Amino acid sequence: MLEFLKKIFEGDFIPHGHCYFWKPEILWSHVIADSLISLAYFSIPFSLYYIFRLRRDFLYGRLMLLFAVFIFGCGATHLVSVVTIWNPVYRLDAFLKIITAFASIATAIILIKKTPQILQIPSANDWRRLNSELKNSNEKLKESNEELLRADEVLRKINSELEERVKYRTEELEASILQFKFMTDSISQLVFTVNEKGEFDYFNLNWYEYSGLDSKQSFQKGVFEITHPEDLEELSSFWRRALQEGTVFRYTGRLKDKASEEYRWHLIEANPLKDSFGKVVKWFGTCTDVNAEKIYRKELERTNNELKRINTDLDNFVYTASHDLKAPISNLEGLVNSLSLELQNSKYPQEFDLYLNMMKNSILRFKTTISELSDISKIQKDTEEDVDLVDIRELLDEILLVHHDTIITARTQININLKTTQISFSRKNLRSLFTNLITNAIKYRSPMRRPEITITSEIINDILILTVSDNGLGIETKQIDKVFGMFKRVHTHVDGTGVGLYIVKRIVENAGGKITLNSTVNIGTTFSIQLPLGREITL
Structure with a gap:
């Protein structure tokens, strides 16, 4: 093998031109053809490299590299085929073909493995169809986006209006609270409110001035804290019933004045505020000082009882007087009538008749007056x-x-x-x-x-x-x-x-x-x- 590599560039064989008998038409047709093929093969790897460089997202880079090596090897073998026509470096030619063979086999194996994946790559028509669908989808998305923008604009306006309304309502509520507080602080009554659970949650200034309690004490027990011990049980019972039944609460009891340390009579009232379902959501209550009225009523009751006693005594006197006067008047009337009969057969001055008539008229008026007094006595009793x-x-x-x-x-x-x-x-x-x-x-x-x-x-x-x-x-x-x-x-x-x-x-x-x-x-x-x-x- 070392011997092969050492002599890889030696041309110790017969040139390939002898096979063509050095005939120009044969020789140059192979030279030109192999040269053009070699040139084409050499250009393809550079194109693949350019594509790979610009398309980094290409998924089959190694396959493309093997293709480049394989094609470059093919170009090299064709180029060596031109050289061997004159210079018989067949060892180099064999070596390049072996490399090309390995590259081609590797390329073929990988290509076979990647073929199913490559087949899944959409075709140009698929890409055009997908592109068309994407365009349509994009148009729809654009329209949807425009609608969303319009909806967003509407929502912004609505939100702005809601914010204005909330702001207005908040200001209105705050104004109402201030007005309610000002109103309750301006009146002479003690004002309180109770929530739906029956817990005291508001008192006006007059309450704090009258009771001498702080807000914590007031919210804990409210009016019960300053109620007279003798009234407390009955007041609590009536209040529990009002809470259970959701009815108007009204009770007259004594509340302690911190300044004078005296208990004063108050009319304690609470009216329930109900929602559309009839459920109580708030109680509004007042404590009205009726101490003077209570004392006046007691005095009036005492006076009335005294007057009734006096009237009874007077009626008894009138009845007794009219009854006791009837007998003397009857006796007097009888005497006058007897005197009149006696004088009928006697001679007497003429003016006696005038006197007798005057006496009879006086007796008649006396009897009438006594009778009417008796009637008055009976009527007075009603x-x-x-x-x-x-x-x-x-x-x-x-x-x-x-x-x-x-x-x-x-x-x-x-x-x-x-x-x-x-x-x-x-x-x-x-x-x-x-x-x-x-x-x-x-x-x-x-x-x-x-x-x-x-x-x-x-x-x-x-x-x-x-x-x-x-x-x-x-x-x-x-x-x-x-x-x-x-x-x-x-x-x-x-x-x-x-x-x-x-x-x-x-x-x-x-x-x-x-x-x-x-x-x-x-x-x-x-x-x-x-x-x-x-x-x-x-x-």
Whole structure:
């Protein structure tokens, strides 16, 4: 082998031209052909190297290198074939062919292994199709990107609007909180709020000034911290019930004032704020100082009790006085009547008749006054005795029959127009009411015209209205206020006690009604009685 390599460049053989008999046409055709082939082979490796240099992403670099060696070897063998025509260096030629053979075998083996992978490389049509698809995809992506840009722009605008709204709402909320705080700090009440869990979470300045507590103490127990021990259990019970039921809380209890160390009465109220599902989300509460009102009510209650006692004593006195005076008056009346009978058969001065009549009239007025005082005593007690279904027309007929002589003597015309005929009422009181109004209308009639009395009844807005109108003397406006007073009289030219209209007013008011009058001098007077329909009414 060493001998072969040492003599690799020696031409100790017959030149290859002898095989061609040195014929020019044969010789030069091989020379030219092998030279061109060799030149072409030599150029191919350089092209492959250039491609490999520019395309670093090519996956088959080693295969390309083997191809370059193989092709370069082929070019070398063709070039040596030209040389051996004149210089028989067949050892060099053999050596180059051996190298070329190894390179070609290696290239073939690797090519066979890589053939499936190479076949998977897309063809030009595939690349064109893929390129077209990529272009389409790119166009779609471009359109999508434009849509995304437009959507992004819209989202930016929406986000900007939302940020503005949030900013506005935040400012509005902050303003509302400031306004709420300013409002609650400006009022005299103690204000607090409670969350949905029943925990105190806000107090106004008046609370801290009144209670003397700090925020930590206030939030822990709230109003319970300064509640009077006697009120604490009941207050806590009512508050727990309000929390469970979600209802308005209201309680009057005593809260301790830190400044005076005194407990003052407060009306404690809390109203629940509910969402659309009816669930309580917040409680808003106030503590209103009602200490003065509470003391005033206690004093008023004491005064009322005292007045009731006085009225009871007065009623008892009136009843006793009227009852005790009846016997002496009856005795006096009997004595006067006996004296009158004795004097009928005797001669006596004529003025005795005048004196006797004056005595009889005085006794009659005395008896009337005692009777009316007895009626006042009964009415003052405001009893509901003897309430019955009364036929108004029937009762009026009875009254007119009793006072028939008086009505005929005065030539009085009675007009009755009843749209409501029956009422559940005290028959005795209703008789007294109508009797007083009718007899007053006759008593205070105008001498200028025939007396006329109109009685009506109707229902307006669930109120029974009874009216008694006359065309009598009438009452001056300045005198109207004292008409219903006890022992008050407007006209003194006829006898009277001044208690009739007082009795009428008390009967109406004891029944929960109201009486008014409208009067014009020398034209007449109308009394209007309004009774609520809490009583049974029949049309």
